[in-house]
Amino acid sequence: MTRTPGTSRKSGRAIPLAGRGVRLAFALPAAVIFAVFFLLPLLSVVREAADDHGAAFGRVLADPVFWRGVRGSLVLGTLAPAFSVLVGFLVALNLARLSERARAVALFAISLPLTFSGLVIAYGFILVFGRSGFVTLLLAKLGADPAVVGGFIFTPMGLGLAYSYYLIPRVVLVMLPVLTNFDRAQIAAARSLGANSFTAHLDILVPQVMPALITAFCLTAAVAIGAYGTALALVGTQVNILPLVLYSKISDAGSDFPAAAAISLLLMGLCCAVVGAAELIRARRAA
């Protein structure tokens, strides 16, 4: 009996490292947590907001306080991340040149602020820069008015600065791997070809790490727009930002839960829009 080549041969295939069942089993815990701690709460918020045929949205959108909150959040969510990205980029640039060991130590110190709650950071800032803060009193000895210096952190600018305290580490964590892997010989080449150090970094390094910079900006913008602990502790409800408008709906003044739910959804939409915009820009640059 003869065999025709090709008819009896099985077609070749790649063997996956894990079968379908194993992969599903690994995905299950994450799926459960996602459902219980994100989807379910989100659904109840949506139901709350949709109460009374969505009248809460109408109330919120007609409220000038809400719109002032949106404006405040957008300003804070742009300036604080911009400042943080600038500082974090320079920090990461210097860390990237250190030895691996020194980098690990520095990274540990830089990541510490991320472990503190926003409330702790706010009190820390009050203790250091507040009206009777350590730095304020030190500057007072040099002739600076403690009322002015001590008042600064309770302004939107001061709030932005406090935000930077935990936004900068996030920027460093995003940028460091990118900068560490960057081939420094390119900078050396640009300099030998006639560019000074600043121009070389601007022409050669910055365009190549731009996608990471955009990611860092959007990540920190989303955090800054959504954060509320630091703001509440520092400025109370004097500064108009969305999370504080939301807070005011469910605390002292009144308890308009449908409106609070509507604001949460709008806040989430805003953060998603920022992150989505970043992905779009990145995708367009990569194309």
Added chain:
Amino acid sequence: MSVRFENVSFRYPGSTAGVFDIDLEIATGELLAVIGPSGSGKSTLLKLLAGFAVPDAGRILVDGRDVTDLEPHERALGVVFQSYALFPHMSLWRNVAYPLKVRGTPKAERRQRALDALARVGLAEFAERAPTSLSGGQQQRVALARALVFSPRALLLDEPLSALDAALRHGMRDEILRVQRGAGIATLHVTHDQEEALSMGDRVAVMHAGRLIQVAAPRELYDRPASRTVAAFVGHANLWDGEVRAPGRVVTRLGELACDTAGFEPGGRTCVLVRPEQVVPLAELPGAARPNVFYGRISEDRFLGAVRRCDLEVGSGLVRIETNIRTAIAAVSIPPEAIRLLPPDPTALHTGSLS
């Protein structure tokens, strides 16, 4: 367009490594190859010239102008890096035009000059492509075009061929030489590949432990190395410690060798150099006794295609042979004119039992 190192010394902070007392001149149009084992300081020499390190002592002159304290971008030197260091976010012509851009050349002119430079290395049709789409050899040629487009005062090549596979490397040697000859500028070529240095350099400088131990034309360096270190590093070598027994006679582990002993006193120690390709293999021991003929046993036999490299055990010594004969080898003859006596190695232990 010449380059000169005057008494240059540089030590890496917190270490004993660096380069010491470097006096070196590269003439206009000359290609000087620098070789040495890793850590010998050859790359440091290039860094000092490029401006990425500043010497602790001495001066560096380019075209008679002191550039010792100038920043890299003020030196106008074309550098080709080991990794090529092309800018991945720019097309080829923009890569090549970059040195012209930072010099403020108008866009139309710099594009034209970049295209001309790419044409000279045979890559004109790839001008709009990204560097990552090229092969290693093509990237190398772009790096070369970029380093030369702004008419630099000198060309610096940092192990430019080490990332290429062997077949491509040979072609690129000729290509680099052709472009360098065309530009007619002083060139410092750092490499760990001695064959590359010998084939490309007008002169070759050998570095060891941060010092220049010999600077000479390739043939001179190979045939008349100044020391055992140079002889061992450049090419393959048989090196035997020996003692001058009488004028014209040296005793080594192999036995007595007849050779020219001019410059060495009887009773003095020496180091005997014989290149493996100059050893004459014999199929059998000649009937009558002849000087410099040694009988032995082949301990290693490696067939490398064009050559065959074997080791012949002679008494307690070893003779390395390079030959193209394929028959059995029973003995070797070492022609007296193939033997070169070098100063004894000061670090070698004198065993006292040479014969």
